[in-house]
Each structure stands twice: as C-alpha cells, then as structure tokens.
Amino acid sequence: MNIGQIPGYYYDEVTKKYFKIQANHVAPSGAKYARANVRREKRANKKRKLDEQRRERRAVQTVLPSSIQRHGVARIGLAREVGASEPAFGVGEREEFVISQLRPEMQLFPAPNATAQSGTLFDAVPARHPSINTITVLAYNHGMGSSIYDAPQQSVGHAQTQTTLVADSALVGLHVCSHPEIEPILMACFRESSGVRNVFVGKPTQQLIEAEPEYNISVGIRRKVDSALWSSAVVCDDDNLAVSGSDGIYIIDVVSGTSNHNVELEAESRCITWLEPQTVAFGTGRTVALYDTRSGGKANRFERPHPVTGIDAPGGDAMHLVVSDNKSLNYYDTRMDTRPLFEFRHLHQGPQLEFSCWRANVVSAVDVNNDVQNYSLKTGRNLGRLAWSSTPGEPLFRRLKWKENRYESVLQACYGTSVVRWTYGGAADDEG
Secondary structure, three states, X not given: OOOOOOOOEEEEOOOOEEEEOEOOOOOOOOOOOEHHHHHHHHHXXXXXXXXXXXXXXXXXXXXXXXXXXXXXXXXXXHHHHHOOOOOOOHHHHHHHHHHHOEEEEEEEOOOOOHXXXXXXXXXXXXXXXXXOOOEEEEEEEEOOEEEEEEEEOOOOOHHHXXXXXXXXXXXXXXXXXXXXXXXXXXXXXXXXXXXXXXXXEEOOOOOOOOOOOOEEEOOOOOOOOOOEEEEEEEEOOOOEEEEEEOOEEEXXXXXXXXXXXXXXXXXXXXXXXXXXXXXXXXEEOOEEEEEEOXXXXXXXXXXXXXXXOEEEOHHHOOOEEEEEOOOEEEEEEOOOOOOOOEEEEOOOOOOOXXXXXXXXXXXXXXXXXXXXXXXXXXXXXXXXXXXXXXXXOOOOEEEEEEEEOOXXXXXXXXXXXXXXXXXXXXXXXXXX
C-alpha cells in the first residue's frame, strides 16, 4: 500500500495502478480501495511495524543463558546457588499465599449526573493515546437504559466528564482496544436484540478529533419475543468482536462495521470468548461449542448437566477452557475427551457467572453469597475467598476481571457506582 504518494488514492501492488478511495457502499464488494479495506490495511501495517519494533527491543534486552544451564547436574547446583530453583512449598502453596495477600481498596468515580448516580456502574475501562490525556471510560446501567462517559484518570469533579454515548437499552458488553500508536476503538453491546442500535463502534472520547468513523450495527433476528444479546468478547489484534445472544452468535469486523458471521442457534448463548484469534468458544444451552471463522464450521465439544453461564480461555494457549453453570466450575483441555481436568463446586445465582482467570493459574468467581472465591487451575484446590467486609444489602460485584500491566496484577470489580481493586499487599482488611 502506498497512499502517501497521492492523497485519497490507493496503490495496488498487483496491478501497479492507483485507485481512488471510495465509500464502502460505492466501491464494488471486496474492492481493495473501499474505505473500510484501506483503513483495515492501514491499521494492520501499523500493528505489524509495532510488533517488529517490540521484537527488536526484546532481542536487544534479552540475555542468553549460559550453556552450563543445559548441563543436567551443573544446572541444579547453579540454580540453587543463585536462588532460582522453585521453593520447597511448590506452586499450589505459592498461589494460596498470593491470594491470601490480596487486599481490597475502593476506587471512587463521581457519577457525572443524577441519572448515572441512580443506577450502577457497569464497567470502568482505561483508554490511552498520545493525542489525549489518559482517560477512564465509565459505563452505567440505569432506569433510562445506559450511558457512557469519558473521565480524566484523576477526575475529581463532574464538569470534567464528557458524554460519549446514551442508549435506551442496558449494556451487556464494553471494550476498548487501546494502543499508544493506534487510534483507540470503543465497542459497546446492548441488551436489546435486533434493535435500531444494539452494537456501537466508535471513539471512546470526544478528545479524539481525528478519529475513526462511528458505526451503529444491528445484530440478532428477534426469533423470540424476549430475544436479547447476552455477552461479547474482542480480539484487539484482529479488530474482531464476538457477540452472543438468544438467537445466535455474531462476529463483527469493527474496522468496517459489518457483521461477517451470523450463526443461528437452537438454544440461547449467554457467554462467548475467543479460544484463539480465529476460533470462538461459546455456550448454547447445556453445550459448549466451537466456531471457526475461517471455514465457518461449528462443532459441539462438551456437554454439561446444566445451562452454561460463563466461559473463559485462560492463559491464551488456545487449548484450555473454564466453563461454569449454576452449580460448578470446570476446567477443560480441548485436546482431550469430554471429562474436565478439574471440577470445582461453586454455587451462584443469576443467568451469568462473574468470573475471571489470572493467567492459567487461578480462577476467581463470585458465589451465591457475593464472596469472591478462588480456585487453583494447577492443583485443583480451593484457595479460599478474598478479603472483604460484607454488609447487609450491599451491591453485587459485577464485571469481575483480572487486569495486568508491567508492574502488577489486579483483580477489579464494579460495586454499586464504585470500583473495588484487590492488589497484592493493598489496604488491610481486619475482618477479611
């Protein structure tokens, strides 16, 4: 691609010709010079260059191990000498110790208006870009539907918060694909099925003046009176959004704003996740199924005794799944038979379970008492509940998820109109 030579034109490397970039509805189907395809190729080129730069920096910073490390006897002695060998208590005890040291701290976000204050905080997601100050995207569900705002990271007053989107339906999914060198994209999914606007793709903040165009996408066929969307998951590297609902699952290209895959299901799907960039895993009734976006093939993989209420792919190895129903959590290896590697008895209420995996080590889940229980995916042990001082009539934890950066791993959950963050060695909790 060589757009820079002639602005507004696309250079085709195959035909060696320039083509004027045209709107999606004007250009022929699949044309390389359609605006959506040009944008997709531009973003892909940026990501490829950034990946190459990261690999080069990593190669420069990597220290190759000495050949003595490959010697069977000498390696053991050397590891013991430098303190690199595993501690005597093993992996399971280490995970239990880490979980026991997590302490909660409340993060307050002033509600931008009375409508948001009357509802509950659905999610709080950071967004970063060189052209804007770091912001937090705040999403609320309330009696009027839902609303999304962008607030500075250290916002202390309502006047600093700007409205990004208002809808008359409750949110079921919120994602921000954010990269320092690429324009961030906001994706929001709403409960209403086959409505005028139940999937929104656009900019996360009004601070982005030159931002990607916005799309209001309608998915779902409203086969039933109470049809609804339930869940969503995104692969930021490929700009693909997966959505599950009462009537099927849908794969949306967020760059072009089109739904490329619409898979009808007999039983509703309450949860969906990406097993790998080309494969989604989802629950449909009591079945766990896989769908390949390359071939369009669907396969039923595991059968459950009760309807599936949650699914996640821990570790990103494209082989393992954690699946839940109202009575248990199960850890599966997709390469093996239908029996789970581990089964954890875990009771919860409602049609969906709030749980999240920390790498491929621990799964944290909210139980029927609104406590966050933790289970080891390495040993199959119950690691106990997280420290928290419960109060009568307290809000339920929502959007429970592990977040990681270069410095720490944090478990976050929305709690009323605030956010609770469990951090290693955080604020003490005497009653925990």
